[in-house]
Amino acid sequence: MSGILKPLRIGTVTLETPLVLAPMAGVCDLPYRVIARRHGAALVCAEMVSAKGLVYGNKHTRDMLTVADGEHPLSMQIFGAEPDIMARAAAAAESCGADIVDINMGCPVRKVVTNGEGAALMRDLPLAEKIVAAVVRAVSVPVTVKMRTGWDAASFTATELAKRCERAGAAAITVHGRTRDQFYSGTADLAKIAAVVRSVSIPVFGNGDVTDGRSAERMAEQTGCAGIMIGRGAQGNPWIFRQVEAYLRDRTVVPPPTAKERCALILEHFDSLLAFKGEYVGLREMRSHASWYTKGMYASAALRQRINKAVSPDEFRGIIREAVSVFEKRVD
Ligand SMILES: Cc1cc2nc3c(=O)[nH]c(=O)nc-3n(C[C@H](O)[C@H](O)[C@H](O)COP(=O)(O)O)c2cc1C
Numbered sequence: 001m002s003g004i005l006k007p008l009r010i011g012t013v014t015l016e017t018p019l020v021l022a023p024m025a026g027v028c029d030l031p032y033r034v035i036a037r038r039h040g041a042a043l044v045c046a047e048m049v050s051a052k053g054l055v056y057g058n059k060h061t062r063d064m065l066t067v068a069d070g071e072h073p074l075s076m077q078i079f080g081a082e083p084d085i086m087a088r089a090a091a092a093a094e095s096c097g098a099d100i101v102d103i104n105m106g107c108p109v110r111k112v113v114t115n116g117e118g119a120a121l122m123r124d125l126p127l128a129e130k131i132v133a134a135v136v137r138a139v140s141v142p143v144t145v146k147m148r149t150g151w152d153a154a155s156f157t158a159t160e161l162a163k164r165c166e167r168a169g170a171a172a173i174t175v176h177g178r179t180r181d182q183f184y185s186g187t188a189d190l191a192k193i194a195a196v197v198r199s200v201s202i203p204v205f206g207n208g209d210v211t212d213g214r215s216a217e218r219m220a221e222q223t224g225c226a227g228i229m230i231g232r233g234a235q236g237n238p239w240i241f242r243q244v245e246a247y248l249r250d251r252t253v254v255p256p257p258t259a260k261e262r263c264a265l266i267l268e269h270f271d272s273l274l275a276f277k278g279e280y281v282g283l284r285e286m287r288s289h290a291s292w293y294t295k296g297m298y299a300s301a302a303l304r305q306r307i308n309k310a311v312s313p314d315e316f317r318g319i320i321r322e323a324v325s326v327f328e329k330r331v332d
Contacts (some may be wrong), residue, residue, distance in 0.1 A: 002220035007205060008042075011142025011171035012098050013044040013073050015227070019216075019241050022174075022207060023077045023146070024046055024104065029064070031272035033071045033290070034270040035265070036234060040241030043073050045229075048104045051080030051089035066276075067097035075144065079104035083130045087138035094139045100171075101139055105147040105161065106178045107164075119148055119180035122157045125250045128165040136169035146174040146207075149192040151227050152181040156192060159199040167198045174229050190222040191203040197224045205229045212240070213247020220248070228236030236292025259297065263324040265327060266293050267317060274313060283316060290320070300324055 001044045008018040021028060023045035028036075033044040038316045046065065053061030066078060067245025070114040079090045090101045095210055107118030110180045114120075121128040136143045145165045150156040162173050162305035175196045177188030206225035211233035217311060219228050234240050239257050246252040257265075273282040290307050303323050310316040 002217060002247055002248065003093040004220040004226070004228070007247065010043075010100060010144065010203060013043075013142055015073065017042040017074055017241075018205075018227035019242075019244055020075075020227060020229050021045060022235055022322065023104075024231055024235070025073070026285075026288070027235055028070050029069070029276070029285075030066055030186075031269055031276055032198050032238075033074065034068050034268060034272070036238045036241070037071050039238035040245055041134040041230075041234070041238070042241075043075055043100070044071055045075040045077055045102060046098075048077045048079050048107060049089075049093075051078045051082070051313045054078065055085050062096075065093060065098075066147070067235055072097075073099040073103045075100040077104050077146065078208055079107060079112060079137075081121065081127065081131070082126075083134035087134040087148050088132050090135040090143070091138045094141050099139060100142050100144055101135060102144045102174075102205040103135060104145055105145055106176055108148070108181075108183050113180065119151065122147060122161060122180065123151050123155070123320045125157060125161055130319055132165050132168035141171065143175065143219050144172045145170050146176070148176050148178055149189055149196075149268070150179050152179050156191060157178075158196050158197075162196045162200045162204070166202050170202060172203040172205065172227075173200065174207050177206070177208040188219075190219065192222040193219075193225060197226075203227060205319045207231065213244050213251070213253065216244040227241035232258075236289055236295060242326060262293050262297070263320050266290050267322050269293075270316065272318075279313060281315060283310065286316065294323070 008015045013155045017115050021041040025047045028047050049061050050063050076176045080086045093101050102316040104119040111116040156261040174194045177193045193206045203226035205222045206219040207229040210230050237298040243254045272285045291304045306319050
């Protein structure tokens, strides 16, 4: 047993368990964060927002930082490359209700890195350190940094960057065990995460390819990380947090949710999305969530096709209610 399953302190914030939901653009909006918290994520991370968008009052960016009562503790992630703008954005995030401000140094997307933001900061360590120091000075909540292992196979800068982040006052670090060059290909390099864990004394979250209890245990044992961040494994699958928790506690394998539970959560998630984003956006965004929720279930491909054609909330709900009886006969 790894012994990882205990409360974890990130500066002034104490997490009940070390299991957290990764920030994911297009996934971790308010409705899903509330669901993930209720299903056992000890910390949820909002989608990354542009520091410039936040500072220059972009309404869409501000809307992305709306917070619900049920989701604290909540981490808000900002990306940018200018220390002053990042500091002001962090202060804005704090005033929106962030319990933790996270700095994105891992985003691999071309549009982001060509501006020197996201993973590009792994190639400019002095600037990265300045950004962390400026953000730490600007807020009273803990500041964390999320990074990859490096830019490419030839530049494993995560240990050096982690040390600089710690020196600049970061309260914790997350390492996704891939380089920027890899995007999402290959597998997470746990040895590199372990090297970062050894190089700093602040908590390090291991991230990458955790999809169940066993992969979580492997992450904990092979890296010595203090916490585990789960991304894609939690898409349409908030149950993963309790499953991982039970496995890490005593290797209990919690059975997957029944068709009825899945469909009930889809309907609840849908209502919350409609209330938060309106009918047009809610219906469209729910298509991706619904396909994740039903992945691997009997006739899920046919269900997806029907869902994608649904033009009204009532039609969508009808399809999901019908699906329960189909799933119940054929799965579980
Ligand atoms: C759809 C999607 C959106 C993402 N958006 C963000 C983001 O906004 N900020 C960030 O730091 N990482 C983002 N990531 C990366 C994840 O947080 C995580 O580091 C990565 O998916 C590896 O973890 P996993 O194997 O558990 O998914 C995103 C990943 C996905 C799949």
